[in-house]
Amino acid sequence: xxxxxxxxxxxxxxxxxxxxxxxxxxxxxxxxxxxxxxxxxxxxxxxxxxxxxxxxxxxxxxxxxxxxxxxxxxxxxxxxxxxxxxxxxxxxxxxxxxxxxxxxxxxxxxxxxxxxxxxxxxxxxxxxxxxxxxxxxxxxxxxxxxxxxxxxxxxxxxxxxxxxxxxxxxxxxxxxxxxxxxxxxxxxxxxxxxxxxxxxxxxxxxxxxxxxxxxxxxxxxxxxxxxxxxxxxxxxxxxxxxxxxxxxxxxxxxxxxxxxxxxxxxxxxxxxxxxxxxxxxxxxxxxxxxxxxxxxxxxxxxxxxxxxxxxxxxxxxxxxxxxxxxxxxxxxxxxxxxxxxxxxxxxxxxxxxxxxxxxxxxxxxxxxxxxxxxxxxxxxxxxxxxxxxxxxxxxxxxxxxxxxxxxxxxxxxxxxxxxxxxxxxxxxxxxxxxxxxxxxxxxxxxxxxxxxxxxxxxxxxxxxxxxxxxxxxxxxxxxxxxxxxxxxxxxxxxxxxxxxxxxxxxxxxxxxxxxxxxxxxxxxxxxxxxxxxxxxxxxxxxxxxxxxxxxxxxxxxxxxxxxxxxxxxxxxxxxxxxxxxxxxxxxxxxxxxxxxxxxxxxxxxxxxxxxxxxxxxxxxxxxxxxxxxxxxxxxxxxxxxxxxxxxxxxxxxxxxxxxxxxxxxxxxxxxxxxxxxxxxxxxxxxxxxxxxxxxxxxxxxxxxxxxxxxxxxxxxxxxxxxxxxxxxxxxxxxxxxxxxxxxxxxxxxxxxxxxxxxxxxxxxxxxxxxxxxxxxxxxxxxxxxxxxxxxxxxxxxxxxxxxxxxxxxxxxxxxxxxxxxxxxxxxxxxxxxxxxxxxxxxxxxxxxxxxxxxxxxxxxxxxxxxxxxxxxxxxxxxxxxxxxxxxxxxxx
Numbered sequence: 075x076x077x078x079x080x081x082x083x084x085x086x087x088x089x090x091x092x093x094x095x096x097x098x099x100x101x102x103x104x105x106x107x108x109x110x111x112x113x114x115x116x117x118x119x120x121x122x123x124x125x126x127x128x129x130x131x132x133x134x135x136x137x138x139x140x141x142x143x144x145x146x147x148x149x150x151x152x153x154x155x156x157x158x159x160x161x162x163x164x165x166x167x168x169x170x171x172x173x174x175x176x177x178x179x180x181x182x183x184x185x186x187x188x189x190x191x192x193x194x195x196x197x198x199x200x201x202x203x204x205x206x207x208x209x210x211x212x213x214x215x216x217x218x219x220x221x222x223x224x225x226x227x228x229x230x231x232x233x234x235x236x237x238x239x240x241x242x243x244x245x246x247x248x249x250x251x252x253x254x255x256x257x258x259x260x261x262x263x264x265x266x267x268x269x270x271x272x273x274x275x276x277x278x279x280x281x282x283x284x285x286x287x288x289x290x291x292x293x294x295x296x297x298x299x300x301x302x303x304x305x306x307x308x309x310x311x312x313x314x315x316x317x318x319x320x321x322x323x324x325x326x327x328x329x330x331x332x333x334x335x336x337x338x339x340x341x342x343x344x345x346x347x348x349x350x351x352x353x354x355x356x357x358x359x360x361x362x363x364x365x366x367x368x369x370x371x372x373x374x375x376x377x378x379x380x381x382x383x384x385x386x387x388x389x390x391x392x393x394x395x396x397x398x399x400x401x402x403x404x405x406x407x408x409x410x411x412x413x414x415x416x417x418x419x420x421x422x423x424x425x426x427x428x429x430x431x432x433x434x435x436x437x438x439x440x441x442x443x444x445x446x447x448x449x450x451x452x453x454x455x456x457x458x459x460x461x462x463x464x465x466x467x468x469x470x471x472x473x474x475x476x477x478x479x480x481x482x483x484x485x486x487x488x489x490x491x492x493x494x495x496x497x498x499x500x501x502x503x504x505x506x507x508x509x510x511x512x513x514x515x516x517x518x519x520x521x522x523x524x525x526x527x528x529x530x531x532x533x534x535x536x537x538x539x540x541x542x543x544x545x546x547x548x549x550x551x552x553x554x555x556x557x558x559x560x561x562x563x564x565x566x567x568x569x570x571x572x573x574x575x576x577x578x579x580x581x582x583x584x585x586x587x588x589x590x591x592x593x594x595x596x597x598x599x600x601x602x603x604x605x606x607x608x609x610x611x612x613x614x615x616x617x618x619x620x621x622x623x624x625x626x627x628x629x630x631x632x633x634x635x636x637x638x639x640x641x642x643x644x645x646x647x648x649x650x651x652x653x654x655x656x657x658x659x660x661x662x663x664x665x666x667x668x669x670x671x672x673x674x675x676x677x678x679x680x681x682x683x684x685x686x687x688x689x690x691x692x693x694x695x696x697x698x699x700x701x702x703x704x705x706x707x708x709x710x711x712x713x714x715x716x717x718x719x720x721x722x723x724x725x726x727x728x729x730x731x732x733x734x735x736x737x738x739x740x741x742x743x744x745x746x747x748x749x750x751x752x753x754x755x756x757x758x759x760x761x762x763x764x765x766x767x768x769x770x771x772x773x774x775x776x777x778x779x780x781x782x783x784x785x786x787x788x789x790x791x792x793x794x795x796x797x798x799x800x801x802x803x804x805x806x807x808x809x810x811x812x813x814x815x816x817x818x819x820x821x822x823x824x825x826x827x828x829x830x831x832x833x834x835x836x837x838x839x840x841x842x843x844x845x846x847x848x849x850x851x852x853x854x855x856x857x858x859x860x861x862x863x864x865x866x867x868x869x870x871x872x873x874x875x876x877x878x879x880x881x882x883x884x885x886x887x888x889x890x891x892x893x894x895x896x897x898x899x900x901x902x903x904x905x906x907x908x909x910x911x912x913x914x915x916x917x918x919x920x921x922x923x924x925x926x927x928x929x930x931x932x933x934x935x936x937x938x939x940x941x942x943x944x945x946x947x948x949x950x951x952x953x954x955x956x957x958x959x960x961x962x963x964x965x966x
Contacts, residue, residue: 089115089122094234096129097274100312104130121150121159125166132170134312136349140170161191165199172206175352177390180206197226201239208242209353211393211430213249220246237266237275241282248289249393250431251469257286277306281317288324291471294514296324298615315341315354322361327472328513328614329521329888331368338362356385356394363401368524372408379405396426400438407445417445417454424461436465436473440480447487459484466501471509472525478502479529492536496549499533502526503553510556514616516865516898517848520557523888527553530889534647543663544629547654547769550645551627554744554890555768558901571612578605579821579857586853606849609862613848627770633659635776640734643742643769644726653730656769666728669746675722676750680912682715683751686955687915708951715754715955723755731757738762738937740965742769745886751911753944754958760945764937764962767884767892771900775965778905780872785831787871789824790815791838791853795916798837800877800923807931820856821863833930834871835923840878840895840910847885847893852878861898870902873936873966875909875926877919882909882961896963906936906966910959918956922947937962 089110095103107126110119128143144167151160164187172180184206187199204219220243227236244259264279284299300321307314318341325334342358345351363378379402386394403420406412424438443459446452459480466477482498485491506526513519530553537545581602588595632641633656640657644666651666686708723731726747739761741752748767753759766772786808790798798815805813812827814820819838828834839853851858864870876882876895884894896907908926910919925946929939944957 089119092122092126093129094270094272096126098271100130100134100274100310116154117150118154118156118159121147121154121163124150125163128170129166132166132173132351137170137174137351138349141167141174144170157190157192158195161187161195161199163187164190165202169202169206172209172389173351173353175385175389177210194226194230194232197223197230198232198235201227201235201242204239204246205242208246208249210389210391211249211396213246213393213431216246217243233266233269234272234275237263237270237272237279240266241275241279244282244286248285251289251433253286253290256289257283260286273306274310274312277303277310277314280306281314281320284324285320288320288327289470291509292512293324293328293518294512294615297321297611300324301611301615313344313348313350315345315350315358319357319361322365326361326365326368327522328518329524330518331365331370335362335365335369335371335374338365352385353389353391356382356389356391356398359385360394360398360401363398363405367401367405367408372405375401375405376409392426393430393432396423396430397432397434399423400427400434400441404437404441407441412445412448414449414451417442417449417451417458420445421458424458433465433469433473436462436469436476436480438462440476440483443480443483447483452487455487456484459487471505474505475502475509475525475529478505479532482529482532486532486536492539495536496533499529499536499549500552502529507556515614516557516901517610517887517893518614520891520893520897521888523553523556523891527889529553531647534645538647538652543654543661546645546647546652546663547629547643547656547661548627550643550654551768551770555771555892557888557891558767558771558897559774571609574605574609574612575860575862578602578609579854579859581605581857582851583857586857606846610846610848613862613865627773629656629661632656632769632773633661635773636740639738639740641740641742641769641772642727642730642734644744644747646744646746651726651728653727655730655733662730662733664728664730664733666730667725669744672722672725673746675718675725676747679715679718679722679751679754680749682711682718683754683912683955683959686711686715686951687913687918687959712951712954716756719754720756722750723757726750726755727757736761738764740764740766740772742766742772745884745888745890745892748884748886748892749911751958752961753940759958760941762935762938762941764965766964767897767900772965775900775905778872778903778966780905780966781830781832781869783830783832785827785833786811787824787827787831787834788813788815789819789827789834789836789838789854791819791836792855793839793853794837796920800920800927801835801837803924804835804927807927817855819854821854821859822856824854824859825863825867828871828874829867830869831871833873833875835875835927836878837923838878840876840881842880842883842885842894844885847887850880850883850895852876852881852895861893861895864895864898865902867902870899870904872904873906873930874899874904875923876907877910877914877923877960879910879913882907882911882963900964905964907963908936908940908960909963911961912959914956914959915952918947918953921953922957922960935962936964936966 092103092106103126107123110123124143124147128140128147131140148163148167151163164183168180168184168187171183184203188196191199200219200223204216207216220239224239227239240259240263244256247256260282267276267279280299281303284296288296303317318337322334322338338358338361345355359378359382363375363382366375366378379398383398386398400423420438420442424435424442427435427438439458439462443455443462446455446458462480463477463484466474466481478498478501482495485494485498503526510519510522533549537549581598585595585598585602636657643654645652646669649669651669653664653666655662743750752763788801788804788811790801805811814823836852841851843849848861851860882896884892884897887893896909922943925943926939929942940962947953947957
């Protein structure tokens with residue numbers, strides 16, 4: 075929101091035309107003001123020129139220089155004897171002084187501007203004072219100024235200033251949580267801006283529509299508006315730090331805390347380099363503190379919150395100060411520093427936030443209740459939790475979920491029985507389900523579940539009692555791999571996305587070629603990062619169709635479907651491993667080891683498999699002393715691997731081992747344990763063994779009917795050590811298979827061929843991206859085929875075999891969700907996957923793959939065929955390790 079006259083910008087023959095131009099065409103306005111000053115103008119016109127330069131420096135440049143120019147503008151205005159000119163200059167100066175952090179002085183200058191002006195000019199000054207009051211969090215006073223200003227501006231038919239006032243009024247409504255009123259004001263302002271040449275303000279209108287969408291819970295629409303606004307600001311060459319803040323808010327709501335922290339810190343660094351607004355720096359530090367807290371870094375959160383608090387206090391901004399204190403207290407609690415005084419301090423902040431009308435009142439009362447519970451103060455805890463629980467029926471989804479969490483904690487502390495606790499947990503998770511269903515991107519849906527992790531964990535703890543194994547199963551399934559129950563939203567007609575994906579594929583291919591030749595390619599690397607960012611931004615903006623695959627999880631239906639199979643669901647409750655043995659009509663619970671210990675042992679086991687694969691592949695000495703020594707080392711490593719596998723087996727299964735029997739087993743681990751090479755565990759390696767992200771996902775996969783056609787697709791990508799030696803052998807066996815290789819295995823051709831196929835075998839180099847799982851890929855002839863590509867399939871292959879390295883790896887995110895290639899295939903209709911969990915030897919994988927397909931052609935399921943393929947391998951360490959590195963995912 076800028077300032078100036080309402081005259082249409084043109085060549086600025088009248089100096090006053092420069093004022094609206096400072097936001098319509100900032101660079102042109104700045105040049106015009108400097109030209110005007112060089113001509114030796116009279117005080118009135120010189121005042122306008124200095125005000126234009128001051129506004130430009132205030133919003134886009136150096137705040138110290140801005141104040142200097144605006145003081146000069148006020149002085150020249152006074153010399154001109156024009157009261158309206160002086161009032162306008164005072165208003166611009168007052169805003170800049172507040173931006174420096176000198177709040178009281180800035181408000182005095184604005185008050186003087188209101189008193190000095192008359193009529194339309196006074197209304198414009200009232201608007202600017204209202205804007206400052208909004209920045210300071212004094213929203214009711216801001217609304218009072220706007221109620222006085224808007225009618226005057228409308229009566230004067232002042233399009234620009236009326237639009238600015240409506241925009242500001244919408245922002246005040248947002249602060250009060252009135253999203254519908256806010257959006258009405260933003261829409262009305264946008265219509266007015268369309269009648270002007272104020273490009274900057276039109277960009278702000280788009281930005282504000284995004285803010286309203288976010289507050290109403292529509293994250294994809296918010297991201298779409300914010301990205302469009304950012305594009306417009308970039309074209310204008312003007313930074314928009316407030317947009318960075320709002321975008322960080324959306325990223326936090328979507329569970330992307332690390333990205334929010336990076337964006338906030340980056341914007342803060344830029345602001346400091348340009349000596350920008352102190353008020354904006356406080357806002358950026360506050361959002362950075364919240365992001366650090368959400369990212370699990372309370373020490374960084376404390377540092378950022380303290381810095382923000384000092385700035386807000388110095389600027390006398392009660393709204394910001396109260397919110398900074400809340401984040402500071404949350405961070406202290408996360409570091410374990412609690413005390414009785416802290417409870418009182420948090421309660422005082424909750425009271426102040428309530429007086430200010432902030433939606434974060436719920437979070438503050440919830441925090442006070444938690445700390446009181448930890449200190450053993452039941453009466454205080456109940457009072458604070460009851461206050462927080464009032465928010466469960468109103469406000470944004472995340473605030474309502476916090477309200478239900480407070481109600482659950484209150485019921486648990488009061489000993490009102492498990493029913494009351496579970497009811498509150500169920501209602502809170504239902505609220506978050508609504509929130510997630512609005513998200514079209516599978517990544518957002520997966521990460522957003524972090525918001526419900528505590529509700530789900532609380533329900534699990536309450537269900538952890540003798541004789542209630544089935545209840546624990548139901549609650550473990552309630553918030554596990556839920557993103558896989560909703561198919562990703564695919565934008566098949568988004569031509570811009572298709573162009574970006576194609577360009578990304580070409581750039582990665584060229585980059586790989588340059589790297590293979592040892593040639594530095596910084597320009598290609600920058601373009602790759604730019605395209606990754608653009609593709610991801612576009613996919614995150616996708617809206618959901620709001621549908622869920624299948625029915626809610628039913629333990630009885632699971633037991634009926636299992637038949638002679640056992641489903642072993644491993645549950646992490648408070649760091650302890652609990653094993654739920656499902657089958658033969660009942661669910662039994664056993665307690666095993668500690669999750670943290672198992673995670674360490676998993677890393678050791680995976681590292682041992684990698685060493686066996688790499689060392690034996692790299693050194694093919696044949697006979698002689700060197701070969702014998704290599705064989706001895708491999709046998710020694712295999713022995714160590716066997717020992718580790720037995721230890722891990724005890725940690726993960728414990729007493730449940732004695733009850734596994736000899737039949738088929740489906741393992742359902744929590745997200746953080748999904749990297750287990752299950753076939754390496756002695757009790758599991760010689761049986762039909764499948765893996766699933768959840769029992770519900772296994773049921774849905776078991777429901778998937780095979781396609782009517784019998785299309786078999788065999789793909790051989792470039793650069794394989796064996797040149798995909800199994801593909802010609804498989805082609806001769808399948809006869810009518812579609813074979814893509816030698817330049818025909820391009821990403822578009824592969825996607826078209828495998829869409830809806832019965833079976834696809836893709837022999838290609840695989841890359842798992844832990845930093846960005848959606849860009850995990852398979853290398854095709856024209857570049858990388860990523861998870862983003864796979865999500866564009868109408869129907870994934872019924873069965874798919876991925877012999878490439880790491881193709882079965884999935885990244886745990888959110889509460890208990892997974893991202894990766896396999897996670898993308900399951901909700902799209904794939905019933906069974908065979909993939910590797912660690913890098914494997916191409917040579918040793920060939921006979922395994924040929925044997926696997928022999929079993930599939932004989933009518934076996936994926937898990938059974940994989941077991942028999944392992945049995946057929948040579949008994950040397952390399953082949954054994956290769957067999958254990960593959961897993962069957964799904965139900966087919």
